[in-house]
Amino acid sequence: MKPLVKLITAAVLPALALGCATAKYIDHDGRDSVVNVGQINTQDWIRAADELTQSLLLSGAIQSVAGKPKVLMIGRIKNNTTQHIDTDSLMKKIRVALNKGGRALTTTAVGLDGPEDESSKAVRELRADDEFNQATIPGKGNLVSPDYSLSGKIIQNNARAGRIKQSEFAFQLSLTDLKTGLAVWEEEKLIVKQGSRAAVGW
């Protein structure tokens, strides 16, 4: 091919590759979900949360006494991966499972960085406000102190051999009895993903 024709063809050819955008609903943990080797995908959060919750429930570390659920606070969940993640994707699922099972309730009034929900504090600040019926404002000593704290770490390790890339995500959780300071349950779940590096083209 002549260089001139070749040059013009190379510049215009990409125009022929016009594509149409499509969108569809899929099962969040089904086969059609996107899987990325270097990232934690939705299905990974679900799997890790399910397995950790099962382990916690089976361990018997949290037992409601006389049908009264224990109170849990969320401690620090360290993110030692290379990506920004929302650790609530993990913790919320565990909290929901414990709550539904009647084993534990989570306090939103206490947290390492301050309360998760400032409302408990805000409503108490109305004690001096005459505009509010004081009988409807919670009295002193009603907030419940937590029995346990749930803390953990998410770790990422990457390995590569030729075009094969592997990412390992370790989800580590500890349940600490706040009276004794002892970790009464600990668990680690691994998710390992492997894939070949995509050949990037134009």
Added chain:
Amino acid sequence: MRWGCHLGFVLLLAGCASYESQTGSFRGAWNGGSTGQAAQIASREANKRSDSRDAVVWFLEQGAALRAAGQFAASNHAFEQAEKRIAFYDRQAKVRLSREATGLLTNLAALPYEGRGYDRVMLNTYQALNFLQLGQADAALVELRQAHAEQDAEVVRNARRIVAARKSAGKYERAIRGAKLDELQPDIALDYGAFVNPFTDFLHALCLWSLADDGRENALVSLRRIHSTLGGPEFLKDEIKLVDRILGGANHPDLTYVIFETGVAPIRREVRLDVPLFDKNVPYVAAAFPRLERRGRATLAHVAIGEAKREATLICDMDAVIGRDFRTELPAVILRTLAASAAKAAIAKKVREEAGDLGAIAGFLYQAVGAQADLRTWASLPKAFRVCRVETPGDRKLTLLVGPQKSEVMVNTGRVNVVCVKSFAPGAPLKIQQFRLK
């Protein structure tokens, strides 16, 4: 006759003033530190060109100028306009036949400016800073999350462009070597690799640990990433330790972060070159290419408290960010410019054969006017971002030094404060703004 009409239309498309000449007065005001005047010029031009192919770049200039002039809400409005326009281009198919045809028959400057990767990241970063200045922390975090997503998308785009660049550069190595097109490559003192803008990540980290309700641990992810990208500066090592302690529940003294935006980013100049195509019909073409030109020298910045002086750490060299973008884009620019020049030469030859002398003149004009490099670039970006963290002194007084310039500031009360210092050309006054994070 038919050829004449077509050429006339194309000449209309191609024959507009270059961005370099369009922005002359704006850059003059900006470099001299006349932010009010620069904002006026940019606003006038942005309004005039709001539906044109240059709309995005003018909205970006307007946003930056209004921000420097202290008009934060208006600045965000301009950035939103740029963002909407960029989103509009993104919604269209990646490669458009009409776009490619226009580029082929005219030049790359005749195509819409769709915002480069680093533009998009900086746009969100400045919007975040504006929202912080306006006391709207949640809105700032939204912008920083968008900037983070843009950074990630740009890392992928960059990798793709680098591979494509290698392929296309290989194909046309002979033509590129013959015309010494390698000289268009900018020198990059620092190379952040595919990583886009460490300053944006730094600001995100700062806002995450000091402002966010959740995701605070992600601050450490960002800081570790910048620490490794920048070759492990001591300041970031300290910052990681400090943030780790704070996230573990430790108390911290009142802190002030001083962000220095110094100098002006590189601009693009046109270089006209004769390129051999080794084709018997069109043996060579005259083509215009962009070349990146740095402006000014790097300036050190310091924060002084009494006699003690601390140097600000270079967090982002914008020359490097823009240079890297330019470098990865260059092979595609060369390829498309050569294709456009060859197409124009072939058309001019045909016109000359069919319409004689008149055709020869029209063909010559068509080639001369049509050969124009795309010089559009966000000119009001800084040359560098430097950051210094100090414990806020009891009297809250800081002395800020940028090169030979000196200014004093009384820091607001608060646990974590940010002071933004903007310097322009040497001799121009420093612009100082501040806000409280916590």
